[in-house]
Amino acid sequence: MIGKACFLLSLLQAVVSGQWSADNPGAVTAQNGLCARIPCHYKYPSYLKNKPRTGIWFNSETQSVAFHSRNHSVISRKFQHRTRLSGVLRHNDCSLVIDNVMQQDTDFTDKPTIFPAEMEAGQPVNMTCIFNTTCDGTAPTLTWVTPADEPPSASRSVTQWRDTLTYTSVLSLTPALKHHGQNLTCRVTYPTVSSEQILTMAVEYAPQNLSITSPDDVNSSWVSVKEGTSAVILCSVQSFPASNLTWRHLGVTLNATRSNNELWMEFPQLTRQDAGVYQCVAENEHGTAERDVTLTVEYAPQNLSITFPDNVNSSRVIVKAGNSAAILCSVQSFPTSNLTWGHLGVTLNTTRSSNELWMEFPQLTRQDAGVYQCVAENEHGTAERDVTVTVECE
The missing domain is CATH 2.60.40.10 (Immunoglobulins)
Incomplete structure (x- = not known):
């Protein structure tokens, strides 16, 4: 604040009457080190239009002269060479400029x-x-x-x-x-x-770095979960403004959210029917991003079956001696099972990570007759089944 009541204007010709008036603010805020301008305009009787006039500004706190338009020697040392009129007195402008304001208690608070x-x-x-x-x-x-x-x-x-x-x-x-x-x-x-x-x-940009994660098992774009358990899969993206996210499966929208860069997809209890490809789509006003994830449901071997191209009667296969034969053991499981054919405690044939295994007889004899067993096994369980091979003589 410049002075207690800023500066006052005094005109040597001033006469106390209603024909004289001055318009200037009651206070002006100035910043340390800057200049300050105090707007001031006045009116006077028209008969004094051509009379000379003098503008004087006083410091109301010290009653010292801050500016004198005719006699600079009376200006206080504090204001020497630092004050001037920005306007012209004869044009009714008595505005004062103070350069390099030096009040110690004033901080520069004006900001761009x-x-x-x-x-x-x-x-x-x-x-x-x-x-x-x-x-x-x-x-x-x-x-x-x-x-x-x-x-x-x-x-x-x-x-x-x-x-x-x-x-x-x-x-x-x-x-x-x-x-x-x-x-x-x-x-x-x-x-x-x-x-x-x-x-x-705040730099706006299209969805980027879309990622799919799961607390269970994530391998690139593959999520594998055991049947009967719950699962959650998170789709997240980077974008500004935040994206609208959608989970889809077989062309059907499962879950969606607006203006959020994260969206969960939840499965309370997984079945084999939940397996498949799921798609997450992120979209904002600047573009779109999408990514697929394949959900696989793991389960123990099930529905193990034994088939014979020529003759199948429940768990019995009848073949004439001297003929060839081939018997297929197949099973449903994920991941695929290790399959084994056995007879009388002896392993005859095995395969790893395959849900099918053939047992072949190039030329059957009576010694080939008996009970054969197929065993399927993966990390989640085991299944087995017997088949009786009967060899008929001519």
Whole structure:
């Protein structure tokens, strides 16, 4: 605050009457190190139009002369060479400018203003910063501090409307995805003081880095879960603004959320019918991203069957001696089973990770007759079945 009641105007020709009036603010806030302008306009009797006049400003706290338009020697040492009129007295303008305000208890609190603009990754944008002041003395400098890899490119201009000077700087930049969340600073600088305004950059971009994760088992785009258990699968993405997320299966929407970069898909109790390909789609106003995940449901061997191309009667196969024969053991399981054919405690044939196994007889004899057993096994369990081979003589 300049003085207790700022400065008062005194005109040597002043006469206390209703024909005289002055219009100036009751107080003016100034910043340490800057100049300050106190607007002032007055009216006087028309018959004094061509009379000489003198403008005098006083410091109301010390009653010292801050400005004298005719006699500079009476100006207080404190204000010597620091005060001047910005207007012309004969034009009814008595506005005062004080350069280099030096009040010790005054901090520079005026800040520039950044006008936010929508930023999209890879698209050029202009950012505007302005600083308003009523002081036409020392001119400020507006500069930008950016996180960009290249030095900032900015244009500068000054405009005036009535008593206000507006300093404008327009920054041209092309924001990148990596600049999202970083700071953009506009700084106003005077010879002895400065202030700044900081804007956190919100760079909009299409969905990227879509990922699918699960607490169970994730191998690239494959999720494998045991039948009968519960499962949850998370789809997450990076985007700004946040994406609309959707889970789909066989062309049907299962789950969706708006303006959220995460979406869970839950299975309270998995069955083999839940197995298949699921798709997560992320979309915002700038683009779309999608990814598939294959859900497999693991289970122990089931529905083990034994078949014979020529003759199958329940668990009995009848073949004439001297003929060939082939018997197929097949099973349903995931992961695939290890299959074994055995006879009288002896392993005849095995295969790993295959749900089918043939047992072949090139030429049957009576010694081949008997009970044969097929065993299927994976990490979740075992299944087995017997078949009796009967060899008929001619």
